[in-house]
Amino acid sequence: MEKFEDLIQSPTPVLVDFYAEWCGPCKAMKPILEEVKAAVGDKVRIVKIDVDERPALAGDYQIQAVPTFILFKNGEPVWRHSGVIQTNILKGVLAQHYV
Secondary structure (H helix, E strand, C coil), X not given: CCCHHHHCCCCCCEEEEEECCCCHHHHHHHHHHHHHXXXXXXXXXXXXXXXXXXXXXXXXXXXXXXXXXXXXXXXXEEEEEECCCCHHHHHHHHHCCCC
16 A cells, blocks of 8 residues: 555645545535546546544644545645535646646
């Protein structure tokens, strides 16, 4: 399994979805993320982190609410959002960070 720290060091933007299985808004994001992934392809990597399975990691990034999205590029967080986000807004944010 790839270590989180290694994963986010990529020059390819990595969108991390901090979520929980019990979270209704997280479930609402599933089709949105699938649509975004279909649109951006390999330009952005999308990774899901279950905060209940990785509480220390969630703590490291001060995740207070789920879903919380953090976009990393070269190991640095370049964008952060908590809550449901519309497909076109998320695609627009990601498009600003393509290699």
